[in-house]
Amino acid sequence: MRWKTVLQLGYKELWALWRDPMLLILIGYTFTLGLYGAATSAPESLHKAPMAWIDEDQSQLSMRMASALYPPHFMNPVPLGPQAADAGLDSGRYTFALTIPAGFERDIKAGRQPELQLKVDATRMNQAFVGSGYVQAILSQEVAAYLDRDAPAATPSVELATRVRFNQSLTTSWFTAVMELINNVTMLTLVLTGAALIREREHGTIEHLLVMPVTPLEIMLAKVWAMGLVVLVASGAALVGVIQGFLAVPINGSLPLFLAGTALHLFACTALGIVMATVARSMPQFGLLLVLILLPLQMLSGGQTPRENMPQLVQQVMMLAPTTHYVALAQAILFRGAGFDVVWPQFAALLALGGGAFAYAAARFRRTIASMS
Numbered sequence: 124m125r126w127k128t129v130l131q132l133g134y135k136e137l138w139a140l141w142r143d144p145m146l147l148i149l150i151g152y153t154f155t156l157g158l159y160g161a162a163t164s165a166p167e168s169l170h171k172a173p174m175a176w177i178d179e180d181q182s183q184l185s186m187r188m189a190s191a192l193y194p195p196h197f198m199n200p201v202p203l204g205p206q207a208a209d210a211g212l213d214s215g216r217y218t219f220a221l222t223i224p225a226g227f228e229r230d231i232k233a234g235r236q237p238e239l240q241l242k243v244d245a246t247r248m249n250q251a252f253v254g255s256g257y258v259q260a261i262l263s264q265e266v267a268a269y270l271d272r273d274a275p276a277a278t279p280s281v282e283l284a285t286r287v288r289f290n291q292s293l294t295t296s297w298f299t300a301v302m303e304l305i306n307n308v309t310m311l312t313l314v315l316t317g318a319a320l321i322r323e324r325e326h327g328t329i330e331h332l333l334v335m336p337v338t339p340l341e342i343m344l345a346k347v348w349a350m351g352l353v354v355l356v357a358s359g360a361a362l363v364g365v366i367q368g369f370l371a372v373p374i375n376g377s378l379p380l381f382l383a384g385t386a387l388h389l390f391a392c393t394a395l396g397i398v399m400a401t402v403a404r405s406m407p408q409f410g411l412l413l414v415l416i417l418l419p420l421q422m423l424s425g426g427q428t429p430r431e432n433m434p435q436l437v438q439q440v441m442m443l444a445p446t447t448h449y450v451a452l453a454q455a456i457l458f459r460g461a462g463f464d465v466v467w468p469q470f471a472a473l474l475a476l477g478g479g480a481f482a483y484a485a486a487r488f489r490r491t492i493a494s495m496s
Contacts, residue, residue: 128337132345133352136319140353146318150353153307154361162300162370169196169257172250175208175220176200182228184269191265196257208242218244219254231266289375289458297372298458302426304366305453308358309446310417312389315350316396317409325405339489343397347481350396351389358385375460384452384470391445391477394484401484401491420446425454445480448472 140146174197178185189200200221203211208220222240230237241258245251290297322328359382366372399416403409421427423437424446430438441447452469455461463470 125341129341129344129348132337132342133349136346136349137353139319139322140315140349143322146315149314150311150357153311154304154357155365158300158303158307158361158365159369161303162296162366169250169253171195171198172219172254173198173217174200175203175211175217177205177208177220177222178202179225180223180227184228184231184266185223187269188223188262188265191261192258197254212242212244215244215246218247218250219258221258231270296370300366300370300372301453301457302450304358304361305426305446305450306421307361308354308385308388309392309420309449310413311357312350312354312392313396313399313413313417315353316346316393317400317403317413318406319346319350320397320400321403321406321409339492340485342492343485343488346397347390347393351386351393354389355382355386358382374457376456376458377462380463380466381453381456384449384456384466384473387470387473387477388445388449391473391480394477394480395445397484397488398480401487420444423447424450426450442472443476445473445476448476 171194174192176189178189189202192200197219201211201217203220205222208217208222211217212220220242222242224237224239227237227239239262241255243251243255287293359378362374362378362381367374395416399412400409403412423433423441424430424444425441426446430441430447433441448469452461452466452473455466455469
């Protein structure tokens with residue numbers, strides 16, 4: 124095998140990608156606007172929901188309840204009258220309008236159960252669904268604390284002290300941004316590698332390569348290093364520019380160590396992309412096959428749902444997927460600041476899986492080339 128030939132063929136792949144504007148747009152969008160949008164849109168937690176506050180009681184308890192609804196979950200409640208609050212809901216200015224009836228504090232102290240009225244703009248489905256539970260939990264906690272302030276404190280037999288590490292504010296976008304980057308790395312690696320091979324077949328340039336003094340292994344290695352390099356550079360730039368820059372997500376671990384793990388993951392995924400391209404005969408077929416392969420890799424690898432919550436059989440089967448080990452090392456390095464002494468089992472697994480996938484891809488690619496000659 125001649126490495127200079129592999130290098131020259133890789134340059135050819137990069138020039139072919141440069142002349143494909145749709146793939147360039149896909150790469151640019153995936154690692155910029157797509158990544159930013161996935162991390163900031165439709166969060167699982169409530170974020171700066173606008174609220175109107177109709178306080179007909181004007182008591183110490185009602186003011187205490189109003190002060191409990193503060194950013195980042197809510198914007199500071201705006202005191203309004205009933206008509207102004209209804210108009211604000213109708214215009215979309217407010218998502219919630221909470222009414223405290225007159226005599227609320229008096230009824231609470233008397234042991235009665237007065238009712239609060241919460242009006243919700245349900246056209247904002249995510250905030251309406253999550254926010255109603257937030258309001259109920261926060262106000263119930265404040266009322267209970269208000270009633271217990273004069274009661275003799277009982278010494279609890281067990282005291283639970285909760286300490287949150289690595290994401291003290293429980294900001295959802297921090298986790299979502301990194302997981303979206305991991306998903307995009309896997310998706311683009313499969314797409315670019317498979318598209319590079321299918322494009323050769325559809326344009327007829329694969330026949331040109333067959334008459335040249337190059338081997339199938341050299342052709343395959345050229346596609347692997349060229350497409351892997353593109354995704355590696357794009358992912359590194361997205362991690363620094365978008366995730367650390369625009370989204371202000373703190374990265375606790377070593378970026379070079381993460382990129383080294385990414386390179387091993389790319390090695391395995393590019394081989395898988397070549398296998399898929401030898402199975403599919405056209406880009407539409409490749410797209411359908413990509414859906415069948417990509418969705419299980421993303422959904423069952425631990426990036427969206429903890430692997431501990433999955434059936435034991437699924438956990439064991441997914442140990443054969445490179446995304447499982449990549450997600451584990453990415454979370455350990457980027458979130459918890461782990462070093463190589465912690466994540467070396469994931470590195471070894473990626474190297475073994477990548478080597479096996481590459482060997483199988485090389486054998487299948489060689490048979491595909493032989494059938495065309």
